[in-house]
Structures are given as C-alpha cells and as structure tokens.
Amino acid sequence: MSERLRENESKAERYLQRFRGATLEHFIDGERRRSLSRQTFENRTPIDGSVLNSVAAGDARDVDAAAQAAARAFGTWKDTDGAERKRILHRIADAIEARGEEIALVESTDTGQPIRFMAAAAKRSAANFRFFADKAPEAANGLSLPAREHVNYTQRQPIGPVGVITPWNTPFMLATWKIAPALAAGCTVVHKPAEWSPLTAALLAEICAEAGLPTGVLNTVHGFGETAGKALTEHDAIKAIAFVGESATGSLIMAQGAPTLKRVHFELGGKNAVVVFDDADLDRALDAVVFMIYSLNGERCTSSSRLLVQRSIHDELVERVVARAKRVRVGHPLDPDTELGPLIHPSHVDKVVGYFEVAKSENVRVPIGGRRADLGANYVEPTVFAGASAALRVAQEEIFGPVLTVIPFDDEAQAIEIANGVRYGLAGYVWTGDAGRAHRMARALDVGMVWVNSENNRHLPSPFGGMKASGIGRDGGDYSFDFYMETKNVCVALGTHRVPSLGRG
C-alpha cells in the first residue's frame, strides 16, 4: 500500500467517524430528523462492501414536512434582496472550499470515484455556487419590449419551492449544479439524493445552514426513489422538479408529476459518440478518447462511450486506445494514483458485467477487459468492444461503466448517420483538422452539446443538456433561471391607443 493511500485512508476515516454507527438523518426546517416511520437502510462503500452507516428512509410524510418547510421559507427567501442571496451563496462557496478535502474523501469512499476526480469535483462545486451567487442580483431582470402605443417589459420571479433529485455518480457536484441556481433565483429546495451515495448531501445541508442560509430554504430527505423521490414529484407545494438520472426514471417522474402539472428539467442518459476523422490530431484525440471513457469510472453521462473511427485510421487508433487502456491504473479510489475505482454498487456491476455477455453473444471483439478485476467485488477492467456495428446492443444502450464500443465508418455522411442513430442525444465529440467539416458535423449532430477537438470542457455560462431521450431543458448561465423562474410580461399603455368599446348600443 502506498504511503499516500495510507494517509488518505486515515484522513477519510477521521471524516467518516461522525457517520459510523449513527443514522444519517434528514435535514428538515433547519433540524436533523429521523424518519417519522423510523425506517432506515444501510449504506455501504463500494471499496469493500462494508457498511458505512445507516440512513433514514424517508417516505411521503417526511417529504410532506420538508415541502411544507420549503413553502413557508419561500415566503421570505423569494423577497430576500439579490445582494443578500449573493453574500450567502459566496459564504457557502467559501465553506465548500474550506471543507474540500473532507467532501472529496467522503464522496470517494461513498461512491468509489477516484479521489483525483472527486477533489476536482469539490472545487467545481464551489465554482457553481460562486457563479450563481454573482448572478443572483440580476436573476429577476427582464427585457424591455417597446411597442408603438405600449411599453412591454418582462420580469422574472422564482417559481416556488422546487424538488431536486440527484444520482450517485458525482453526487455533491451535481447537487450544487442544481441547488445553487435554484437558491440564487429565490426558490427554496427539497433535495432527494441518491440512496447509494447519501453522505455528501448531508454535508451540503450542514454547510448551507452554517453559512447562514435561512431555515427551511434547503431541506434534504433521504430515501428510495420509489418512495421519497416519488412523493416529492407528486407533492402539490413543489412547483418544479430538477432531475438528473436515467431516462426511464425521467418518464416515471413526468407521469408522477402530471396531476400537479409539474415543470420538469431532465438531465438523463447518453450514448455519446466521439467521431475521429483521419485528418485529426491523433495524439490529442487519443488522450481525449481515453479520458472521456475511463475517467469517473465511466459512470459519466457525457462519457464518450462510442468511438466512431474513420476506417483508414481504425486499426492504428484502436491499437493505441487498447495500449492505453491496458495501462489505466485500476485500484483503491483513495489512492491518488488510481485512475479507475470500484463501481458504485453490486447491482450496477451486474449490469455492466451483463454487457460483457451481450458482447460475446453479438460476436464483438474484446481486445482488452470484458471481465471483473480481481481487486474486489465492484471492480471491473477497462474494456474495449471493437469492430461493432451500429445496431448492436453494445452500440445502442447506455452501459455507464468503463466500456468503450468502437465502430468504424467510411465517410462524413456515414459518421453522422451512426452518431445520430441512437435514442440518446446528450453530447458529441468531433476530431478533425478540417474547419468546415467541424462546423458541418456540429450542425448535423442531434445532441445538446458538441465539443470540437476537445474533451468535455465546461464553461458555466454555456448551456448544458440533451436532446431526445437525454433530457429536457438546459442548465448553465441564464438558462438555469429560465427553469427556476417564471417570466411575467407587463404591458403598460402610453394612453394614446384606442380602447375597443362594447355595449354602446
């Protein structure tokens, strides 16, 4: 065991002590609360499957208490001056930075994500709060739309208490990505974190309260999707649901929210293509391809899980990807050298490993991986499925693990057809030395985001989101406020137009 791993393990243990042997409670109306039912569930680390702690299993009654607290708090938070919201959100960002090591080590233990990525994710979480803090004072701003005899202007107001439902792959960062703009807009929040990774959501609630966020503005209810999550989507006081997770869950949430006419924002699954043409800078493309499938354990919505390679460079690029994949360091997530850690949960491992069987039955070549790694139950080897054709299940379905499916293509038209030939439409990556082709591809791909000659590089003012089964709506910059706020138009007459009159006989 390396010295640095040992050091991180002992630091992590210090931070985890408070959770061990205790029940992680909800955070409702400014206080920690057990479930009214007293039900709990076990939370285990993917590192070795051992129990970390027990967690309150919320149900409709706990969600109701949280939603009512959020509704009460909305009365004042919506009218809190933007400058004051800005100050509080910056204090939250300061606290996230100050506790960055703790957040990263706890998250890494809870999710199996390598510490190198979780350390970066904690920084990004603080940046999310800072970015939206600065935007808070202008959130209500609108447009001036003058007409000949009227002045029209728009203004925005927060939609109300909102529900935020997050997944387990980068739980803290994704929670901040949703919660920071909601708070900046003046909404109050009930957060339902994923049941497989509940710990850092509790840290976030604690940090926000300590930074001075008023009571009831952020509430956290732990529990399962089918109970706590469902109740949140059905609650009448909750005006909108921001959800990140699987496409199938998005469909359920839309149906559950229909009777109360919920506004929904969905960031869902992906089967993203990285298209590499033979005129690309192959060294840079290789780095990006390998990074975008094996970072974050491949449990990444924007992972480049389909590699579309022009046939003339196919064999060379596949050989180089395989050589790199062989050297990806699989190991303990708290080891700073580790590049690929254990997957989140035994049932997710079963899903990923199931695709190794699918690949066999579809006669796909597996030049590397395709099996579990012998480090523990949740570890799998970095895997490449080569020589696949576009219609196969391994080329169509989201695997959400460190598994890359390679598909050859002959020309631009075929690359577009294959790239668009899936139900998803989240991200696309294009590698080419031809500027015209880069723009043609960007225009042709049916995805919410295209990166040209780049890995997934985030710019917070830019829109983030997907088309087709990958999502509804966009986050980032002002787009986030479009979701968390209502736009109101005010039309004022200048007193010169003719008012139509009826009933004059």
Ligand code: NAD
């Ligand atoms: P999931 O859909 O199983 O669960 C996500 C959350 O929804 C959890 O908190 C869960 O408890 C809750 N949930 C489940 N059923 C529910 C229901 N009926 N009503 C309300 N809530 C319910 O997703 P997951 O397995 O946790 O996460 C992996 C998925 O998330 C992948 O498909 C991945 O692509 C997607 N994802 C997308 C993005 C993006 O930005 N597009 C980002 C990260 C992850």
